[in-house]
Amino acid sequence: DIVMTQSPLSLPVTPGEPASISCRSSQSLLNSNGNNYLDWYLQKPGQSPQLLIYWGSNRASGVPDRFSGSGSGTNFTLKISRMEAEDVGVYYCMQGLQTPYTFGQGTKLDI
């Protein structure tokens, strides 16, 4: 199984300031088609998860452009350019390259 490791697991943030989360996979998520099968999700308190980023760097529909994903292979980063109060919650990375699809442990962002 591909193991997903996020860091940090907890991150206090300040509104208006940037934030960054790292996700590493135990195997490369880069497919021969050139896509990295790495998604980012946000689970706000009391809500279902929502998709932020797919293929490592593609923002999902309706996701603000302050969210960006980068990286390739085994190292990925989610960046929030300017933290807003509505961005608090737990962020998860997930690999979709092969089953079992696996999530990182989650990173809790709070103000």
Added chain:
Amino acid sequence: EVQLLESGGGLVQPGGSLRLSCAASGFNFNIHAMTWVRQAPGKGLEWVSTTSGNAFDTYYADSVKGRFTISRDNSKNTLYLQMNSLRAEDTAVYYCAKVRGYSYGQVWGFDSWGQGTLVTVSS
């Protein structure tokens, strides 16, 4: 607007069975792979099972293989999860989600999620 509405959760004794349903609307259900993801109380997300749009392909986490069965009725726009031989460790909120893209066992983006249904396995 995409809507996913899970139902069927509840309290069940160890060894018992439940069938979860996920009623979908707002998109072309029969061309999208669908998935179940669960979250134990206070824990992270765990992928459970995925089925392709035509149901020809199904995949399971090892923790549920042989006990859970994913299925779909494209005429009813409904996804199911039949859960047998339930264990205490299956206690979780179960979410169904629409898969944005699927190809030969690879997925990209669970782009719409239901509100979840709670399954509690306890005597």
